[in-house]
Amino acid sequence: MRGEGGATDDASVLRRSLVGLVVIAIAGLTAELLVERHWGTAIRLVPWFALIALAYASLLVMRRPTAAAVRRARILAVAVMIAAAVGVALHINENYVAGPLDQRYERIWASMSEVERWSSALSKAVGPAPTFAPAALALVALVLLVATQRHPALRA
Amino acid sequence: MTYVRTALIAATVALVACGGAAAAPAASATAASAIATATPAATSTAATGAATSATKASANNATAAQLQTALEAAGVPNASRWVIEVQEYRPYPVDDPSFAKLKSQLAKYNPSADTLSRILAALSLP
Numbered sequence: 001m002r003g004e005g006g007a008t009d010d011a012s013v014l015r016r017s018l019v020g021l022v023v024i025a026i027a028g029l030t031a032e033l034l035v036e037r038h039w040g041t042a043i044r045l046v047p048w049f050a051l052i053a054l055a056y057a058s059l060l061v062m063r064r065p066t067a068a069a070v071r072r073a074r075i076l077a078v079a080v081m082i083a084a085a086v087g088v089a090l091h092i093n094e095n096y097v098a099g100p101l102d103q104r105y106e107r108i109w110a111s112m113s114e115v116e117r118w119s120s121a122l123s124k125a126v127g128p129a130p131t132f133a134p135a136a137l138a139l140v141a142l143v144l145l146v147a148t149q150r151h152p153a154l155r156a
Numbered sequence: 157m158t159y160v161r162t163a164l165i166a167a168t169v170a171l172v173a174c175g176g177a178a179a180a181p182a183a184s185a186t187a188a189s190a191i192a193t194a195t196p197a198a199t200s201t202a203a204t205g206a207a208t209s210a211t212k213a214s215a216n217n218a219t220a221a222q223l224q225t226a227l228e229a230a231g232v233p234n235a236s237r238w239v240i241e242v243q244e245y246r247p248y249p250v251d252d253p254s255f256a257k258l259k260s261q262l263a264k265y266n267p268s269a270d271t272l273s274r275i276l277a278a279l280s281l282p
Binding site for chain 1 (some may be wrong): 233234237238241244245264265266267268271
């Protein structure tokens with residue numbers, strides 16, 4: 001937190017608080033991925049890389065940030081948001097593909113309309129993937145992005 | 157410090173909310189746990205017949221084609237999709253002939269007890 005020289009003005013305190021929030025959220029999401037055993041295939045490792053990117057971006061903002069470092073942190077945050085959006089789409093698709101495997105749907109899946117199928121996948125009525133869980137990554141990245149708003153390093 | 161306290165409270169609320177959403181397989185949880193406790197002994201007559209007459213495939217080593225052949229022979233619906241799931245959670249402990257690991261993974265998809273027992277009957281270890 002030496003980036004702003006321990007400044008005590010409101011903006012600096014709020015900025016540090018937001019970055020602290022990001023660090024706490026990264027720890028929480030790491031625990032969640034561990035509990036979910038979110039690995040085994042290459043695509044399942046994406047959120048781990050996203051968390052590493054967020055942790056690195058947080059460090060960039062916390063430790064003597066230069067204008068280049070803040071921009072790099074912003075780029076990483078945007079990349080994580082994109083990855084999170086793709087993750088939501090993949091989770092919905094995972095649920096959709098799992099539709100005919102579910103005993104409640106295996107006999108009726110073929111007769112359901114596409115709207116009904118995707119709606120079931122979106123609402124997680126069918127399938128194992130928590131639809132909007134990846135969006136938590138986007139939220140954390142957004143908080144980091146907000147923390148870089150009007151950053152003093154960008155004015156230097 | 158006020159900001160830090162506010163941020164910590166907000167973080168706690170956000171994480172609890174995220175955890176709740178991620179751990180939401182509520183509707184299927186009961187059925188899934190019922191399936192997870194089902195044993196091959198609950199296999200239907202048809203499944204048993206298919207399992208004894210069909211060639212089993214190794215859960216750890218068989219190719220996708222071999223698995224699909226075994227599952228189709230056992231009468232598993234959507235065999236090609238189940239092959240992907242069986243392969244995804246490899247390796248399976250060779251000292252676990254009841255396929256507890258595989259059962260717990262497949263239970264997430266809420267298959268019927270009959271389908272699950274047909275799948276297990278078509279697999280062997282190692």
